[in-house]
Amino acid sequence: MSNPHAVVTGGAGFVGSHLVDSLLDDDFEVTSLDNFGSGRPENLEHIKSDRFNSVEHDVRNPFPDLDDADYVFHFSSRASPKDFESHAVEIALANSEGTHNALEFARKHDARTILASTSEIYGDPEVHPQNEEYNGNVNLRGPRSPYDESKRFSEALAVAYQEQYDLDIRTVRIFNTYGPRMRPDDGRVIPNFLSQALNREPLTVYGDGTQTRSFCYVSDLLDGIRPFARAEKETAAGEVINLGSTEEIKILTLAETIIDVLDADSDIVFRDLPEDDPKVRRPDISRAKQLLSWEPNVSLESGIKRTLPYFENELGVSID
Numbered sequence: 001m002s003n004p005h006a007v008v009t010g011g012a013g014f015v016g017s018h019l020v021d022s023l024l025d026d027d028f029e030v031t032s033l034d035n036f037g038s039g040r041p042e043n044l045e046h047i048k049s050d051r052f053n054s055v056e057h058d059v060r061n062p063f064p065d066l067d068d069a070d071y072v073f074h075f076s077s078r079a080s081p082k083d084f085e086s087h088a089v090e091i092a093l094a095n096s097e098g099t100h101n102a103l104e105f106a107r108k109h110d111a112r113t114i115l116a117s118t119s120e121i122y123g124d125p126e127v128h129p130q131n132e133e134y135n136g137n138v139n140l141r142g143p144r145s146p147y148d149e150s151k152r153f154s155e156a157l158a159v160a161y162q163e164q165y166d167l168d169i170r171t172v173r174i175f176n177t178y179g180p181r182m183r184p185d186d187g188r189v190i191p192n193f194l195s196q197a198l199n200r201e202p203l204t205v206y207g208d209g210t211q212t213r214s215f216c217y218v219s220d221l222l223d224g225i226r227p228f229a230r231a232e233k234e235t236a237a238g239e240v241i242n243l244g245s246t247e248e249i250k251i252l253t254l255a256e257t258i259i260d261v262l263d264a265d266s267d268i269v270f271r272d273l274p275e276d277d278p279k280v281r282r283p284d285i286s287r288a289k290q291l292l293s294w295e296p297n298v299s300l301e302s303g304i305k306r307t308l309p310y311f312e313n314e315l316g317v318s319i320d
C-alpha cells in the first residue's frame with residue numbers, strides 16, 4: 001500500500017513545520033501549501049525526504065490540482081496579535097475563504113480534515129478554565145475580531161461540511177504554544193521575552209502583568225494532534241478538542257521566569273495593555289485526556305531551555 005498523503009496548509013510556519021516533520025516521521029507523503037507570509041522556507045530546508053513537496057500557494061485561492069489527498073491539515077493563518085490589525089483582511093480570509101477552499105479540496109478527495117482552531121474563540125473568557133462547551137466572550141468588532149471571528153466561522157463552516165457532506169473533520173483548539181522556529185520578531189510573548197533577554201534589553205510586560213496564559217511546548221502539542229488525526233472515525237470524526245498546557249502563569253511571572261532560566265540581567269518594563277487582551281486563559285483538557293489519553297509533560301522551564309538554542313542561533317547572540 002502507498003503511504004497516506006497529507007496536505008498541510010501553513011507547513012512553513014512554526015506549528016506547521018513541526019507537523020510536517022512529525023507526519024514524515026510517521027511515513028506520510030506530505031505536501032505543504034504556504035504563501036510564506038509569516039512562515040519561512042528555512043523551516044523546511046532540513047527536510048531531505050522525497051516524500052515531501054513544498055508548494056507556494058495562498059489558501060485564499062482554490063487549491064492546486066493534486067492527484068490525491070488522504071488528509072488535509074488546515075493550519076495556515078497568521079497567529080500573532082501583532083498581525084491582527086496589520087494583516088486583518090488576510091487573516092479573516094485565510095480562515096474563511098481559505099477554510100472553504102481547504103474543505104472543498106477535502107471533499108473532492110474525500111480526505112479527512114484536521115482544522116487548527118484556537119483558544120481565541122473563547123475571547124476574554126468568563127468561564128475558567130475553558131472547556132469545549134463554552135461559547136466564549138468575543139468582541140465582534142474589536143482589534144482581535146478578524147482573527148477570533150474568522151476562526152469561529154472556520155469552525156462553523158467545518159460543522160456545515162460535516163453535516164451536509166458527511167466529511168470527517170476534526171478540530172483542535174490550540175492554546176498558546178511555543179518552541180523553536182517561532183520568529184524572534186513574531187511579536188508573541190515568548191519570542192519577545194527571549195529576544196529581549198538575549199539582546200540584554202528590558203522585557204516588555206503589557207499592562208500590570210497579572211493576565212494569565214498557559215504555555216504548551218510544541219512537542220506536547222504534536223503528541224496530541226498525531227493520535228487525534230489517526231483515531232478511528234467513530235471516536236474522532238466531528239470532534240473538537242482543546243490542546244494546551246494547564247500550567248497557568250501570570251505574564252509578569254513568565255518574564256521573571258525567563259530572566260531566571262537564562263540568568264539574564266534584563267529589567268522588566270511595563271507597556272500599555274492592548275485592547276481586548278484576555279485576562280485569563282487555561283484549557284480544560286479533560287476531553288483530550290479521555291479521548292486520547294493525552295496530557296502535556298514538558299514543564300515551562302524545560303520548554304524554555306529547549307527553545308533557547310534556536311533563538312541564540314537566529315539572533316547570533318548567546319546568553320553566556
Ligand code: NAD
Pocket residue numbers: 009010011012013014015016033034035036037038039040057058059060074075076077078079080090094098116117118119173174175176177178
Ligand atoms: P505561523 O505564523 O508561524 O504559521 C502560519 C503559517 O501559515 C505561516 O507559514 C504562513 O506563511 C501561513 N499562511 C498564513 N496565511 C496564509 C495564506 N493566506 N495562504 C497560505 N499560507 C498562509 O503561526 P503558528 O503559530 O504556527 O500557527 C499555525 C496555526 O495554528 C494557525 O492556524 C494558528 O491560528 C493556530 N494556532 C497557533 C497557536 C500558537 O500558540 N502557536 C495558538 C492557537 C492557534
Ligand code: UDP
Pocket residue numbers: 080081082176187188189190192193204205206207211213251273274277278
Ligand atoms: N505580552 C506582553 N509582552 C509582550 C508580548 C505580549 O506582556 O512583549 C502579553 C500580552 O499582552 C498577552 C500575553 O503576553 O497578555 C500573551 O500574548 P501573545 O501575543 O503571546 O498571545 P495571546 O495569548 O495574547 O494571543
